[in-house]
Amino acid sequence: MKKSKLTRVTLNFCLSLVVFFISTINGRCALEINVTQGTIAQIPIAITDFAIDNVNDDNLKNFTDVIRSDLKNCGLFSLINPQAFIQTQDTLQDKPHFSEWRLINADNLVTGKIKQASDGHLRIEFRLFDVVQEIQIEGQALSGLGRDWRRIAHKVADAIYERLTGEKGYFDTKIIYVARQKMGIKRSERLAIMDQDGANNKYITAGDTLVLTPRFSPNLASIAFMDFKTRTPRVYLMNLLNNQKTLMGNFPGMTFAPRFSNDGTRLVMSFARSGMTSIYELNLVSHTINQLTFDPIIDTSPCYSPDDQQIAFNSDRSGRTQIYIMPAKGGEAKRITFGQGSYRTPVWSPRGDYIAFTKMFQGRFYIGVIRPDGTGERLLTQGYMIESPSWSPNGRVILYTREDRGHHAQLWSIDLTGINDRHIPTETGAMHGCWSPFMPQPKSASTQ
Amino acid sequence: MNTRKACIVSVILHGVLLALVFTNWLKWTSKQTELITPMPVDVETFADISQSPNPIVEALKTDEPPKEEIVKETPPDQAEPEPESTPNADEKLSDNIVEDIDDEPVPDIKPSPKPVEPPKAIQKPKVEKPKVEKKLDKKPIDKPKPMDAMSILKNLQQSAKSTGNSKSAPAAAQSGQGGTLSDQLTASELDRVRRQIESMWNVPGAIQNAHTIVVSIQIQINQDRTVRSARILNREKMNDVTFRTMAESALRAVSHFKDRPLLLSPEKYSIWKEVTINFDPRDLL
Numbered sequence: 057m058k059k060s061k062l063t064r065v066t067l068n069f070c071l072s073l074v075v076f077f078i079s080t081i082n083g084r085c086a087l088e089i090n091v092t093q094g095t096i097a098q099i100p101i102a103i104t105d106f107a108i109d110n111v112n113d114d115n116l117k118n119f120t121d122v123i124r125s126d127l128k129n130c131g132l133f134s135l136i137n138p139q140a141f142i143q144t145q146d147t148l149q150d151k152p153h154f155s156e157w158r159l160i161n162a163d164n165l166v167t168g169k170i171k172q173a174s175d176g177h178l179r180i181e182f183r184l185f186d187v188v189q190e191i192q193i194e195g196q197a198l199s200g201l202g203r204d205w206r207r208i209a210h211k212v213a214d215a216i217y218e219r220l221t222g223e224k225g226y227f228d229t230k231i232i233y234v235a236r237q238k239m240g241i242k243r244s245e246r247l248a249i250m251d252q253d254g255a256n257n258k259y260i261t262a263g264d265t266l267v268l269t270p271r272f273s274p275n276l277a278s279i280a281f282m283d284f285k286t287r288t289p290r291v292y293l294m295n296l297l298n299n300q301k302t303l304m305g306n307f308p309g310m311t312f313a314p315r316f317s318n319d320g321t322r323l324v325m326s327f328a329r330s331g332m333t334s335i336y337e338l339n340l341v342s343h344t345i346n347q348l349t350f351d352p353i354i355d356t357s358p359c360y361s362p363d364d365q366q367i368a369f370n371s372d373r374s375g376r377t378q379i380y381i382m383p384a385k386g387g388e389a390k391r392i393t394f395g396q397g398s399y400r401t402p403v404w405s406p407r408g409d410y411i412a413f414t415k416m417f418q419g420r421f422y423i424g425v426i427r428p429d430g431t432g433e434r435l436l437t438q439g440y441m442i443e444s445p446s447w448s449p450n451g452r453v454i455l456y457t458r459e460d461r462g463h464h465a466q467l468w469s470i471d472l473t474g475i476n477d478r479h480i481p482t483e484t485g486a487m488h489g490c491w492s493p494f495m496p497q498p499k500s501a502s503t504q
Numbered sequence: 505m506n507t508r509k510a511c512i513v514s515v516i517l518h519g520v521l522l523a524l525v526f527t528n529w530l531k532w533t534s535k536q537t538e539l540i541t542p543m544p545v546d547v548e549t550f551a552d553i554s555q556s557p558n559p560i561v562e563a564l565k566t567d568e569p570p571k572e573e574i575v576k577e578t579p580p581d582q583a584e585p586e587p588e589s590t591p592n593a594d595e596k597l598s599d600n601i602v603e604d605i606d607d608e609p610v611p612d613i614k615p616s617p618k619p620v621e622p623p624k625a626i627q628k629p630k631v632e633k634p635k636v637e638k639k640l641d642k643k644p645i646d647k648p649k650p651m652d653a654m655s656i657l658k659n660l661q662q663s664a665k666s667t668g669n670s671k672s673a674p675a676a677a678q679s680g681q682g683g684t685l686s687d688q689l690t691a692s693e694l695d696r697v698r699r700q701i702e703s704m705w706n707v708p709g710a711i712q713n714a715h716t717i718v719v720s721i722q723i724q725i726n727q728d729r730t731v732r733s734a735r736i737l738n739r740e741k742m743n744d745v746t747f748r749t750m751a752e753s754a755l756r757a758v759s760h761f762k763d764r765p766l767l768l769s770p771e772k773y774s775i776w777k778e779v780t781i782n783f784d785p786r787d788l789l
Contacts, residue, residue, distance in 0.1 A: 087689065087779045089698050092787050094705035094757070163706070163756065186752070188759045193752075197548040211547075222711040222749030407712055451712075473709065 098134035099220055101127065102162035102187075105138070107145060107169040111178065113202055116170055119180075119209050123166070125253060126213035126227040130453070131476030133220075136162050157187040164193075166216060178202050182212050184219055194219045206255060207495075226448040227252060230492040231455065232270045232279060233467060235259060236485035247281065247294075252448075252491070254481040260299065269444075272492045273316050280304065280314035280323055291325050305338055305345055313357050317364045317384075324348070324367060326356040335369055337384075348386035357401045360384065361408060361428070368392075368402040368411050368428070379413055381428060392430035401444060404428075406493075407451035410472070414443045423456050425472065436474040441465075444487065449494045455480070457487040689768075689775055696767045705757035707785050711746045719747070719754045719783040727773055729765035734758045737780065754783040 106120045127133040142156040148167050157165050168182030177199045184194035196215055200208050207228055214225025235248040244263030247270050250256055261267055266284040273279065276296070283292045283301070291304040291311040305311060309329035316323055323338045333354040337346045349355040351373060358369040361384075368381050374391065377398040382389035393399040397417025404411050410425040415435065421442045424435040441459040448455070452472055459465040464485030470477045480486075708714065720737040734755055741747040758781065768776045 087776055088782065089694060089701070089779060090782045090784060091698055091701050091705060091754075091757075092784050093702045094707040094783075094785060094788055095703070096707050096709040096788070099706065099708075186756065188756045189752075195549060197546075199546045220749070221708055222745050409712060 098132060099164065100136060100162050101133050101164040101166065101216075101220075102136040102138075102141060102157060102160070103127070103166040104141065104145065104148060104168075106167075106180070106182070107149065109169055109171045111170055111172050111202075113205070115205055116178075119170060119205060120168075122206055122209035122253075123213045123216070126210060127216065129253065129476075129478060130217065130227075131471050131478070132217075136160055152185055152187070154185070154187050154190045157185075162187050164220060168212070173199055178205060178208065180208055180212065182215075184216055206251065210251070210253075223452055224450045224494065226450045226453065226491075226494075228495050229449055230272075230276075230495075231467070231480070231489050232272060232492070233482070233486045233489040234267060234270065235482065236465060236487060237263075239263075247279070248482075248484075248486075250482070252480075257483055260294070260296070269313060269488050269490075271315055271490050274318055274320040274493050276492055276495070280316065280325075282312045282314070291323075293323075305336070307336075311336075315359050317360045318362055319364055322360075322364075324358040324360065326358065328354075335367070346386070348382070349389075359402055359404050359411075361404050362406055363408070366428075368404055370400045370402060370413075379411065379426070392426060392428065393433070394430070395433060403445050403447060405447050405451040406449055409451070412445035412447060412454050414445060423454060423470065425454075434474065436470050436472075437468075437477050442468075444489065446490045448491050455489045455491050457489065459487070689772060693767075693769060693772075700767055701757055701761075701781065704760040705783065706753055707788055708749050708753050711749055713746060714750060715786050715788075717747055717750045717785070719751045720780055721751075721754055721758060721783065722778065722780045723758050725766065725768070725777050725779065727770070727777075729768050729770070730763060731758055731761040731766070750783070750785070754781070757783070 103120060103124050106116075108116055108119075124135055128135050140160045142159065143153045147153070149169065152165055152167070163186070165185040165187050166182060167185075168180060171179045171181070173179040178201070179197060179199045181197045182195070183192050185191065186193045194215060196212075198208050198211055210228035213227045217223070217225035217227070229252045230249055231252055232247065232249050235246045237244050237246070245266050245268070246259045246263040247261040247267050248257055248259045250258070266289075268282045268284075268289075270279050270281040278293050278295050280291055280293050282289055289310050289312060290307070291314045293302045293304055294300065295302075304314065304323060304325070305327075307327050307329075309327060311325050311327050314323055314325040321339065321341050323340055325336060325338070326333050327336050332352045333356050334350065335348040335355050335358045337348055338344075339346075348358075348367070349369075349371075353371060353373045354377075355369055355371045355373070358367050360367055361381075365384050366381050367384050368379060369389075370377050371380050371389070372378075373380075373389075377400055378391055379393045379399045379402045380389040380391050392411070393413070395415070395417075397415050399413050399415050401414045402411045403413070405425075409427065410432075411428055412423065412425050415422040415424055420438050421440070422435045422438045423442055423445050424433060426433040436454065437456075439458050440461050442456055444457045446455045447453070448469075453469050454472065455467060455469045457465050458468045465487040467480040467482060467486045467489045468477060469480055480489075718738075721734050722737055723734045724732045726732045736742065736751050736755065742751065766776075
């Protein structure tokens with residue numbers, strides 16, 4: 057009896073020991089590896105031709121090309137050459153053969169088709185697959201008018217961009233700019249609006265007066281710009297639906313450099329008189345005017361922060377022109393640039409993380425960014441004459457004007473990282489580009 | 505007479521020219537700018553059509569940790585008659601199988617005393633290209649087995665015996681049937697795997713504040729050193745688009761090793777069969 061008890065105690069002890077060993081083993085199995093390095097490379101993506109099903113519109117043959125062009129031009133994607141595709145269109149609509157797409161090093165795959173909906177509208181269906189994980193990560197059907205096929209293509213590209221980068225897409229946006237063209241011995245400047253890729257260009261002024269620095273209102277219903285129609289250049293507001301122009305404030309001198317607040321209720325601009333330039337705010341609702349800076353110096357190029365609580369501007373109050381930030385209602389300004397040369401035209405990023413600027417140093421011009429607290433200054437590009445930075449609505453890309461010696465001014469864009477410095481094609485010379493905010497969203501969304 | 509005719513023609517042409525200029529002018533001035541009109545577009549969301557089995561997604565659905573580790577240490581006489589046609593085992597495997605699994609007959613797997621040959625990647629530690637037709641590992645090692653205290657005791661006794669026996673130890677180690685408790689991954693081994701994963705991690709540098717995100721992924725590794733499943737540990741943040749993008753890039757990085765082996769020592773399987781990888785781009789961004 058005693059012996060059996062002893063055996064039981066021994067067995068219990070052994071079992072406890074076993075449990076201890078097991079827990080030890082389990083503990084040891086929880087191996088951890090910290091991965092702190094990786095590659096920041098373009099995302100390899102295969103975009104197959106969208107199948108066109110019973111739609112007679114030759115334009116639609118370019119539908120896939122618009123998507124490809126958007127994704128390629130943004131610099132974040134590397135497109136797989138369609139000639140390398142192994143799987144054919146016929147089988148693709150059922151189910152992708154992921155192994156075949158991995159074989160050509162595609163991480164992602166886009167398939168789609170274009171149909172005529174019963175109401176006569178176009179119906180575009182597309183799917184985005186993660187080839188490595190073998191899952192569909194996005195699938196949408198967009199319906200719209202046939203004449204809007206290009207915008208629908210941009211929206212497809214936006215959806216792909218957003219799903220793969222985590223940032224909102226900016227392909228379905230517009231750019232307003234000053235189109236400069238020589239007409240005989242005269243030179244004309246007209247305001248023009250085009251898609252962000254240069255398509256659908258339209259002129260909105262006749263070119264009879266010099267116009268500069270157009271800015272979109274946040275709701276895209278109007279633009280503010282500087283017009284030299286009278287002897288004294290002034291800031292005007294133009295309604296984009298009826299082209300009606302309104303003078304902004306009855307100032308006894310030159311007004312320039314307008315910029316809307318992000319809620320669209322205010323317009324801030326510069327007013328120059330007797331050798332001094334001050335910043336003024338116009339309330340577009342109450343039609344009141346507030347002076348924000350008072351010193352006998354040159355304060356100009358004001359721009360609101362995304363929350364409309366602050367204004368960045370450039371000033372020569374410390375000698376050279378530098379960038380300052382002050383409260384939106386005026387008050388003490390804090391200098392944020394201290395580098396060599398002069399800093400001008402600050403433009404706050406829509407995401408709020410950076411302020412883009414133009415820098416002049418030793419006869420060269422630079423476009424750069426700096427954090428609002430004055431840290432992290434980076435110069436992204438340089439040239440003989442580059443200026444007028446303007447952010448894409450997702451705060452990822454900067455549009456600017458480049459004019460090389462002996463050449464027309466042109467619009468260029470550059471990624472926030474400093475890569476993908478790219479010319480934006482225009483019919484004429486182009487300058488003072490301003491990127492639109494995001495376009496109005498679709499009315500409804502449903503799940504299938 | 506000729507002069508008169510010429511004058512008439514000239515007047516007519518001038519008239520036409522003026523008319524053209526005038527009509528164009530009218531057209532120009534009356535042009536409305538239908539510039540930025542809201543586009544009526546309806547957007548619907550599609551369900552997934554990809555019906556192929558997805559090990560990662562499957563793995564996310566089941567949080568059950570595999571219980572195979574003790575079983576693997578079962579001595580040959582205990583482990584042996586695990587028939588390859590065990591229904592449970594097949595079900596488990598089907599989660600991990602790519603398309604060609606249905607077409608290929610499951611090979612007979614007999615417990616063999618001789619060591620399993622290590623894959624070629626050991627000799628050539630370079631990154632392999634993905635194979636189209638992947639020969640899947642269908643070893644019975646990953647099968648969960650019922651476990652009881654007595655069998656564990658026997659396993660440990662056997663394990664203790666094998667440690668004492670210098671001849672049988674390498675064989676057990678080679679076959680991956682569990683290492684000794686003193687097994688450790690060396691720093692260089694860890695570094696080798698880390699570099700392998702880093703080479704496959706395409707960090708989404710476009711997103712804002714990417715440097716503040718750390719994604720922890722737990723991966724289960726087959727004995728052939730390919731990744732069987734992966735799950736995000738801090739999954740509660742997946743509603744955040746920024747985190748989701750970073751997490752998916754990390755998942756993609758480990759998923760590359762579903763059909764290519766990690767450079768791990770086969771004899772230390774018990775240590776690396778489950779690994780937590782923390783993807784931290786702080787230094788990179």
